[in-house]
Amino acid sequence: MIGSVRGLQDGIRGLRRAGCGLLFPPRCVHCDADLFDTLSGPCLCAECLTRCGPEQWYGCPRCGAPVSDENYSFDDCPGCCKTKLWFDTVLVLGGYHSGLRDAVLRMKRPSHDPLSLALGQLLWERRRDHLSEIRADVIVPVPMYWRRRLQRGKNNPETLAGCLARALGVSMLRGVLVRQLNTKPQAGLSPASRFRNVRGAFRVRRPDGIRDARILLIDDVLTTGATCSEAAKTLKRAGAAMVAVAVVARA
Ligand SMILES: [Zn+2]
Ligand SMILES: [Zn+2]
Numbered sequence: 001m002i003g004s005v006r007g008l009q010d011g012i013r014g015l016r017r018a019g020c021g022l023l024f025p026p027r028c029v030h031c032d033a034d035l036f037d038t039l040s041g042p043c044l045c046a047e048c049l050t051r052c053g054p055e056q057w058y059g060c061p062r063c064g065a066p067v068s069d070e071n072y073s074f075d076d077c078p079g080c081c082k083t084k085l086w087f088d089t090v091l092v093l094g095g096y097h098s099g100l101r102d103a104v105l106r107m108k109r110p111s112h113d114p115l116s117l118a119l120g121q122l123l124w125e126r127r128r129d130h131l132s133e134i135r136a137d138v139i140v141p142v143p144m145y146w147r148r149r150l151q152r153g154k155n156n157p158e159t160l161a162g163c164l165a166r167a168l169g170v171s172m173l174r175g176v177l178v179r180q181l182n183t184k185p186q187a188g189l190s191p192a193s194r195f196r197n198v199r200g201a202f203r204v205r206r207p208d209g210i211r212d213a214r215i216l217l218i219d220d221v222l223t224t225g226a227t228c229s230e231a232a233k234t235l236k237r238a239g240a241a242m243v244a245v246a247v248v249a250r251a
Helices: 002-023 046-052 098-107 113-133 146-152 156-168 191-197 226-237
Strands: 089-095 138-141 177-179 202-204 214-222 242-250
Touching (some): 098 113, 156 242, 202 226
Parallel strands (some): 089 242
Antiparallel strands (some): 177 202
């Protein structure tokens, strides 16, 4: 009975979606091009899909830095060989340049939630196997300082984390990792200053939810890894067993 009701609901939803598609043809949430065949998956046109989400990302498994050499070893990775990073691995949708950089900058604006959702879905579609292999127990977005969150009206990592939580079927923990310091923006700081700038920025509220947990930590961009490393350190000191990071773009 429940199954048939659900089938009917799905049918109505499908018809409604098709009807809306005829009246208002769906458009790419990034460049506004008409979409002719996309009623499921990320609302991006073929060109934006290619520019924003390469099929593969060849990166250092520890810090996500792009690598070109197949025989590469992370003992001499410029992104992490001399830096103590507290997360265990990084998953990346693409490089922080051209199309994806534009998209990331646009999705930070208050009215661009559909673009954040589309990039979250694209991250899932392109890196599904790797995301599943992490076997995350919970998903945690990198939080903003409360006043900044209020001013901006949204926190992108939270939108992305919501997408991945739905896709993976695990809970997103909001308000467990808290940003307790209103740190200066990282942009424009030297790598060493970035690590200093975020020191002590986070704290964990209600550590019970993350004790011994495998955590998937979500941010939009990773540059030196300072912010995610500080967040991972805070989570691990509160009892997390493992912290993997997933980001839309790797600078
Ligand atoms: Zn487009
Ligand atoms: Zn590395």
